[in-house]
Amino acid sequence: MSFRRTLRTRRGVAAVSMAALMALVVTACGGDEGGEAKEPAASASSKPAEEGKGPGDDTAAGENVDRSVKLAEMQGQNDLTLVINEVKRDSGGFVTVQGEIKNGGDQGRNSAGWAGTESAVVAANPNSVAGATLVDKVGKKRYYVLRDTDARCLCTTGILPLQPGKTTAVFMQFPAPPNTTTEVDFTLPTFATASLKISG
Numbered sequence: 001m002s003f004r005r006t007l008r009t010r011r012g013v014a015a016v017s018m019a020a021l022m023a024l025v026v027t028a029c030g031g032d033e034g035g036e037a038k039e040p041a042a043s044a045s046s047k048p049a050e051e052g053k054g055p056g057d058d059t060a061a062g063e064n065v066d067r068s069v070k071l072a073e074m075q076g077q078n079d080l081t082l083v084i085n086e087v088k089r090d091s092g093g094f095v096t097v098q099g100e101i102k103n104g105g106d107q108g109r110n111s112a113g114w115a116g117t118e119s120a121v122v123a124a125n126p127n128s129v130a131g132a133t134l135v136d137k138v139g140k141k142r143y144y145v146l147r148d149t150d151a152r153c154l155c156t157t158g159i160l161p162l163q164p165g166k167t168t169a170v171f172m173q174f175p176a177p178p179n180t181t182t183e184v185d186f187t188l189p190t191f192a193t194a195s196l197k198i199s200g
Contacts, residue, residue, distance in 0.1 A: 065098045065169075072186070072194035079105030080162070082170075082191050087184075089176055089200035094146070095134065097186060097196070098171045103162035111159045113189045120151045128157035129170050134196075135185040136177040143174045143184075 065085050072084040084099040103109050115122045116131025130153040134143040146154040154173040162168060177184060177198075187193045 067100065072196055074188070074192040074194050076101075076188075076191040078107075078109050079103065080109055080191070082188060084186065084194065084196060087186075087196045087198050089179075089198050093176050095143075095174045095176045095184075095198060096171060097132070097134075097174070098169070100167045100169045101162065102167040103164055106164050108161045108163050110161045114159075116189060118151075121147065121153065124151035125153045125155070125157050127159045128153060129155050129159075129172055129188060130157070131189045132172045132174075133187050134174050134177070135187070136181045137185060139177060139181055141177065143177065146173045146175065 067085055069085050070083055071087060074082045074084075076082060081102045081104055082099055083102070084097060086096070086098045088096050088098075090096060111127045111129070114131055115125050115128045121130050124147075130145050130147070132145055132155065135141070136143070156168075156170040156172070159168055159170070181198070183195055183197050185193055186196045
């Protein structure tokens with residue numbers, strides 16, 4: 001009786017193990033098709049990728065960005081201004097947008113609304129710019145900030161309240177539109193929309 005019970009237990013464990021392995025294989029091999037722009041899984045890090053590197057490699061937001069270059073300036077609510085300094089296509093298939101947000105008012109302001117309206121994204125990226133999007137009007141596709149399987153974005157997070165006259169550097173990484181697309185519309189919640197030319 002003891003031998004049979006042991007044999008059944010071993011068979012049960014083997015069956016569960018095989019089921020888990022098959023589920024993993026199916027998940028790894030599954031494809032995803034569709035006309036909408038996807039939000040590919042990415043590294044959990046919230047740092048921009050450099051050319052030749054994958055997303056999440058060790059590069060600080062704003063590093064090597066010329067802040068005197070002003071590609072676009074967008075007015076936001078409550079005397080906030082977003083200036084875009086760089087929109088760069090990287091060889092790894094990403095577009096990185098970098099800029100800075102300035103508080104031109106006389107009261108402190110926070111990042112409320114910049115993370116967008118998706119509850120999972122907002123929860124995983126407090127005080128962030130995860131709600132930014134790029135729109136390729138020619139290709140008729142909208143691109144969202146890259147995020148990993150836990151909904152953590154490849155963008156600036158943990159933005160502290162902006163005091164009057166202060167600025168904070170921000171970056172966002174997106175899947176790259178086709179090489180034939182050289183201009184996109186950029187939006188960040190609570191700010192105006194701007195057309196940006198992609199370099200690189």
